[in-house]
Amino acid sequence: MKESARQWAYQVLAAVEERQAYANLQLSHVLNKSNLARMDRAFVTELVLGVLRRQNALDFAINCFLDRPGKLPKEIRRLLRLGFYQVLFLDRVPDAVASNETVEQAKGLAKGKFVSLVNGVLRQLVRKREIPWPSWDKNPIDYLVVVESHPQWLVERWVKQYGLEKARAICEWNNKPATVTLRTNLLRRDRKRLLEDFAKEDVEANASPFSPQGITLKGSSAITALPGFLEGLFTVQDESSMVIAPIVAPQEGEIIVDACAAPGGKTTHLAELSNDKAIIHAWDIHPHKMGLIRQNCERLGVKSVKIKAIDAQKPPEELIGKVDRILVDAPCSGLGVLRRKPELRYRLTEKDIDSLRNLQSKILDGLAPLLKPGGTLVYSTCTIEPEENFQQVKDFLQRHQEFERDELMPYLPPLEFSEEEKRQIEKGFWQILPYRYHSDGFFVARLRRK
Numbered sequence: 001m002k003e004s005a006r007q008w009a010y011q012v013l014a015a016v017e018e019r020q021a022y023a024n025l026q027l028s029h030v031l032n033k034s035n036l037a038r039m040d041r042a043f044v045t046e047l048v049l050g051v052l053r054r055q056n057a058l059d060f061a062i063n064c065f066l067d068r069p070g071k072l073p074k075e076i077r078r079l080l081r082l083g084f085y086q087v088l089f090l091d092r093v094p095d096a097v098a099s100n101e102t103v104e105q106a107k108g109l110a111k112g113k114f115v116s117l118v119n120g121v122l123r124q125l126v127r128k129r130e131i132p133w134p135s136w137d138k139n140p141i142d143y144l145v146v147v148e149s150h151p152q153w154l155v156e157r158w159v160k161q162y163g164l165e166k167a168r169a170i171c172e173w174n175n176k177p178a179t180v181t182l183r184t185n186l187l188r189r190d191r192k193r194l195l196e197d198f199a200k201e202d203v204e205a206n207a208s209p210f211s212p213q214g215i216t217l218k219g220s221s222a223i224t225a226l227p228g229f230l231e232g233l234f235t236v237q238d239e240s241s242m243v244i245a246p247i248v249a250p251q252e253g254e255i256i257v258d259a260c261a262a263p264g265g266k267t268t269h270l271a272e273l274s275n276d277k278a279i280i281h282a283w284d285i286h287p288h289k290m291g292l293i294r295q296n297c298e299r300l301g302v303k304s305v306k307i308k309a310i311d312a313q314k315p316p317e318e319l320i321g322k323v324d325r326i327l328v329d330a331p332c333s334g335l336g337v338l339r340r341k342p343e344l345r346y347r348l349t350e351k352d353i354d355s356l357r358n359l360q361s362k363i364l365d366g367l368a369p370l371l372k373p374g375g376t377l378v379y380s381t382c383t384i385e386p387e388e389n390f391q392q393v394k395d396f397l398q399r400h401q402e403f404e405r406d407e408l409m410p411y412l413p414p415l416e417f418s419e420e421e422k423r424q425i426e427k428g429f430w431q432i433l434p435y436r437y438h439s440d441g442f443f444v445a446r447l448r449r450k
């Protein structure tokens with residue numbers, strides 16, 4: 001039987017929902033197995049990420065056409081989400097094709113019992129198209145929950161923390177497709193030359209303002225097929241993440257700890273910035289992630305990294321007082337990267353934020369004694385929750401009077417900071433909101449042992 005992009009998309013969505021799989025990992029797993037053409041692969045990706053980004057809106061629309069929405073079996077709802085997404089959000093798929101293909105798929109689900117319901121609901125949608133969406137002016141919270149598909153608790157949290165307009169900007173940004181950005185491997189190329197290599201191969205790419213190593217790609221490219229991938233001339237990294245290693249500012253000959261390192265994006269950056277001549281300890285609690293760090297180091301030709309499975313809450317005692325710089329790129333709720341991981345918003349709860357906050361403070365406490373006097377501690381997360389960020393740092397400084405905030409501005413890229421950002425940066429930390437620079441959301445603080 002000919003493989004269909006829609007069937008693969010359904011399968012990935014089922015794995016995300018039933019087995020709590022990560023959509024991006026499941027997509028690459030499934031696409032590697034399939035014999036789909038390039039365009040069809042892009043279509044599967046678009047369907048999966050699009051349906052996850054718009055899940056609440058799709059459910060709201062589907063429910064408008066059902067008498068008893070609660071009775072709809074899960075697999076039929078999943079299929080209808082796919083059908084509705086194509087009709088409501090994809091201009092290039094004709095309505096008739098979207099409906100017919102969805103009805104075809106319904107024949108293979110729930111013993112074909114819902115074919116006529118699926119058919120009826122989709123025909124009505126195509127005919128009527130009017131969905132009574134909540135209005136931004138009358139009920140902004142419902143609007144963000146339904147139209148922008150974010151859970152109520154999160155919307156309320158962001159509105160309280162950031163106000164309505166910013167919360168809306170964050171939610172809207174989370175539903176945009178993510179761009180691909182690369183970091184030039186300074187050990188092997190400079191950015192100008194890499195951009196020239198790309199231009200010769202007709203790969204559209206631009207220099208990023210975030211980092212002298214950063215490159216933004218136009219459109220979606222298969223990364224492993226880009227010129228220079230196998231030779232390790234670059235690595236994939238979001239622009240916000242590229243900001244962190246320069247803040248650590250590693251120097252040749254120093255002892256550096258990257259305490260939460262896997263898969264090694266920032267470890268290899270630290271190695272590049274120190275000309276591969278520092279001693280970089282790359283730790284992560286999960287032994288199975290060691291291979292990822294190793295692969296990245298090998299492909300990029302990095303030799304100065306010592307990889308070990310270590311719980312950063314209990315680091316080796318022999319390093320006490322010996323380390324020049326520590327990076328804690330902490331495990332966090334990841335709420336700054338929802339455009340890359342759209343399913344996360346439906347999985348996280350406020351309790352998760354509390355337990356992560358606990359873990360983060362234990363990791364910071366565990367690592368603090370390793371630093372030499374005058375040493376640098378950089379704490380970063382890819383979330384925008386104050387408890388995991390500003391408050392975490394404030395609490396740490398309360399508990400550890402031997403630490404103080406350090407100057408941050410000299411280490412930052414030359415962006416046009418808002419007044420609010422400048423005020424933060426003066427205090428030694430910076431919260432990047434995801435829509436602000438069209439990047440991932442990130443937080444970073446630079447501290448110094450007195």
Ligand SMILES: C[S@@+](CC[C@H](N)C(=O)[O-])C[C@H]1O[C@@H](n2cnc3c(N)ncnc32)[C@H](O)[C@@H]1O
Binds near residue numbers: 310311330363
């Ligand atoms: C945000 S990710 C790190 C990303 C990485 N720095 C990079 O740039 O590629 C956080 C990492 O912390 C690790 N982690 C969680 N708990 C830890 C602990 N107690 N000690 C060390 N690592 C931990 C997770 O396994 C995860 O790989």
